[in-house]
Amino acid sequence: MGKEVFEKYESNIRGYCRKWPVELVSAKGSIYKDVNGNEYLDFFDGAGALNYGHNPEYIKAKLIEYLQNDGIVHSLDMYALPKEKFIDYFENKILKPRNLEYKIAFAGPTGTNAVELALKLARKVKGKPDIWAFTGAFHGMTLGALSLTTEQAARDAAGVPLNNTVHIPAPYSMGGNFDTIAYMKEILEDDHSGYGKPSAIIIETVQQEGGIYVFSEQFLQDLRAFCDENDILLICDEIQIGCSRSGTFFSFERANIVPDIVCMSKSIGGYGLPLAITLFKKDLDVFKPGEHNGTFRGCQLSMVSALAALEMTVNEDIPNKVKQKEKMVKEYLEREIKPLLSDNMEIRGIGLTWGIDFKDGKMAREVLDECFKKNLIIELAGREDSVLKIMPSLVIADELLLKGLEIIKKATMKVLKNRK
Numbered sequence: 115m116g117k118e119v120f121e122k123y124e125s126n127i128r129g130y131c132r133k134w135p136v137e138l139v140s141a142k143g144s145i146y147k148d149v150n151g152n153e154y155l156d157f158f159d160g161a162g163a164l165n166y167g168h169n170p171e172y173i174k175a176k177l178i179e180y181l182q183n184d185g186i187v188h189s190l191d192m193y194a195l196p197k198e199k200f201i202d203y204f205e206n207k208i209l210k211p212r213n214l215e216y217k218i219a220f221a222g223p224t225g226t227n228a229v230e231l232a233l234k235l236a237r238k239v240k241g242k243p244d245i246w247a248f249t250g251a252f253h254g255m256t257l258g259a260l261s262l263t264t265e266q267a268a269r270d271a272a273g274v275p276l277n278n279t280v281h282i283p284a285p286y287s288m289g290g291n292f293d294t295i296a297y298m299k300e301i302l303e304d305d306h307s308g309y310g311k312p313s314a315i316i317i318e319t320v321q322q323e324g325g326i327y328v329f330s331e332q333f334l335q336d337l338r339a340f341c342d343e344n345d346i347l348l349i350c351d352e353i354q355i356g357c358s359r360s361g362t363f364f365s366f367e368r369a370n371i372v373p374d375i376v377c378m379s380k381s382i383g384g385y386g387l388p389l390a391i392t393l394f395k396k397d398l399d400v401f402k403p404g405e406h407n408g409t410f411r412g413c414q415l416s417m418v419s420a421l422a423a424l425e426m427t428v429n430e431d432i433p434n435k436v437k438q439k440e441k442m443v444k445e446y447l448e449r450e451i452k453p454l455l456s457d458n459m460e461i462r463g464i465g466l467t468w469g470i471d472f473k474d475g476k477m478a479r480e481v482l483d484e485c486f487k488k489n490l491i492i493e494l495a496g497r498e499d500s501v502l503k504i505m506p507s508l509v510i511a512d513e514l515l516l517k518g519l520e521i522i523k524k525a526t527m528k529v530l531k532n533r534k
């Protein structure tokens with residue numbers, strides 16, 4: 115039957131397959147293979163869930179061994195050995211060296227669940243219904259998280275009002291001249307502003323779906339101070355930018371700030387397996403047993419792969435490797451791509467997440483299509499999908515990284531030339 119099965123029986127809701135209409139069958143490292151044996155270079159990284167590439171040997175071996183020994187796979191939140199080992203390693207090798215003291219809650223199984231848990235906790239602790247987020251934010255698709263997500267098409271699909279969220283213009287608004295902190299101060303102090311105090315402010319330190327906007331260290335520090343001064347919790351959504359993508363394990367390390375609540379998912383599972391966790395300062399743990407629940411919070415296979423991924427992070431010093439690859443990408447983009455672009459177009463990024471903002475969704479899509487013709491899988495982000503989003507695995511071989519960048523350059527040249 116082939117691909118028609120999807121078209122005939124699967125809902126119209128399917129999305130990514132429309133950009134890359136191939137039927138995949140296997141994958142290794144940064145290479146996908148389709149059913150016809152064609153190979154595709156992956157600059158999409160499972161939307162950030164595959165920071166260690168496809169089927170990394172180290173993690174795979176641990177998973178196979180675990181399955182072969184009939185290790186427990188499903189256990190809700192009953193105590194289980196892989197979960198114990200994951201928590202212990204996370205505490206001692208990730209949190210303690212960074213002087214972070216957090217409790218961990220398993221939300222499950224996907225990123226939006228970690229956000230829902232964070233929202234529930236923040237409102238329970240502070241007692242205020244509102245949460246503030248920033249324009250351009252993406253935090254998930256379930257109702258609570260969706261109320262924070264700004265993409266209009268996704269919001270329109272909710273079918274109900276998305277309440278109790280206020281979107282504050284991000285610092286890049288108004289051509290980068292917007293003083294977000296001053297604005298928040300003013301609306302909080304003005305008893306005629308119409309705004310109430312929120313329980314929390316949620317932020318991605320680098321807006322990914324919003325179009326690869328890297329918030330400055332100063333802004334993040336000012337935001338932390340603003341939250342402290344006003345008794346507001348700060349939530350960092352690390353779901354896409356965390357797990358070393360920005361060059362440090364937690365992206366907020368760059369600004370030397372400590373959020374009150376941290377949401378993680380995607381690559382925390384290590385192998386593309388589902389895992390979502392919410393971390394919070396110990397004094398915030400006001401939950402009663404079972405107040406937030408879910409059948410798939412305890413996939414022990416995910417715990418096995420998550421532990422192995424953390425071991426890779428520490429043993430191979432992946433954050434440091436990202437910094438080296440960041441240099442390569444940044445230099446290439448500035449040297450080879452920037453001169454091709456018009457003045458209004460921008461290149462933005464950090465670590466191994468970069469965007470070429472064509473300021474024109476149609477043009478960006480044409481570049482994506484050209485890249486796909488050359489067997490490069492790459493995604494779009496941002497306003498009207500105008501940003502080509504470069505997001506390879508963190509352990510991609512340098513030759514493949516360069517190969518992908520060269521495909522992007524040629525695709526950009528072709529599209530821009532056709533436009534002249």
Ligand SMILES: Cc1ncc(COP(=O)(O)O)c(C=O)c1O
Nearest residue numbers: 224225226252253254351353354
């Ligand atoms: C920053 C951020 N938060 C939350 C989510 C939601 O995660 P999920 O799609 O696993 O529910 C995403 C997904 O792309 C994300 O990028």
